Amino acid sequence: QVTLKESGPGILQPSQTLSLTCTFSGFSLSTYGMGVGWIRQPSGKGLEWLANIWWDDDKYYNPSLKNRLTISKDTSNNQAFLKITNVDTADTATYYCARIRGPHDYWGQGVMVTVSS
Amino acid sequence: DIQLTQSPSSMSASLGDRVSLTCQSSQGIGNYLSWYQHKPGKPPKPMIYYATNLADGVPSRFSGSRSGSDYSLTISSLESEDTAIYYCLQYDEYPWTFGGGTKLELK
Numbered sequence: 001q002v003t004l005k006e007s008g009p010g011i012l013q014p015s016q017t018l019s020l021t022c023t024f025s026g027f028s029l030s031t032y033g034m035g036v037g038w039i040r041q042p043s044g045k046g047l048e049w050l051a052n053i054w055w056d057d058d059k060y061y062n063p064s065l066k067n068r069l070t071i072s073k074d075t076s077n078n079q080a081f082l083k084i085t086n087v088d089t090a091d092t093a094t095y096y097c098a099r100i101r102g103p104h105d106y107w108g109q110g111v112m113v114t115v116s117s
Numbered sequence: 118d119i120q121l122t123q124s125p126s127s128m129s130a131s132l133g134d135r136v137s138l139t140c141q142s143s144q145g146i147g148n149y150l151s152w153y154q155h156k157p158g159k160p161p162k163p164m165i166y167y168a169t170n171l172a173d174g175v176p177s178r179f180s181g182s183r184s185g186s187d188y189s190l191t192i193s194s195l196e197s198e199d200t201a202i203y204y205c206l207q208y209d210e211y212p213w214t215f216g217g218g219t220k221l222e223l224k
Contacts, residue, residue: 037213039161046204046215046216046217046218047153047155047161047204047206047215047218048215049206049212049213049214049215052213060211060212060213061212062212063118063212064212096160096161098160102151102166102167102208103149103151103163103166103206103208104151104153104161104163104206105163105166105172107160107161107162107163108160109159109160110160
């Protein structure tokens, strides 16, 4: 059974760094062709793809976030991570992680992150 | 970046209606397009992958098709549980991009 769960700080202040963790089970990120991606949805807006990391440690980012993103993984502990530096109120959103086999096929429940002073 | 334009942005239909939602790509993406159903408070649910393939557990009243750069998600007979926002995603080329969504409501 594939499950994913996101965790994060809940609330943080502008200019801080947002650190998110995706803890998953039921698959391994060392398996050929496997990936984990991060997607977010600001309240009342659409979905935005953020980043992917693959079994071979290939990484891809949304260039609209201008080098603020860093994705990484800990294969032995079945976790993936996303850091967003220098956050502002526009980064307030629900953040999802999802397994990728082709497109995203299993999603976590999401974690709400609020950026506020 | 590849732009996906979804139409209509919102629509209402009656129970039992045949409903078609469209996603138009600004560039060729082959069949690397998926559809997701999103309900409030829930994560997006995969519905269709590779343009025409039904995801696991999705009812057979849903189908996906492609005509050139136009992709469609069709519900053959609308049920109340189908009300949601539907998004398309292209995964042919980075950056992956989502369409703006179609909000489907009951009339």
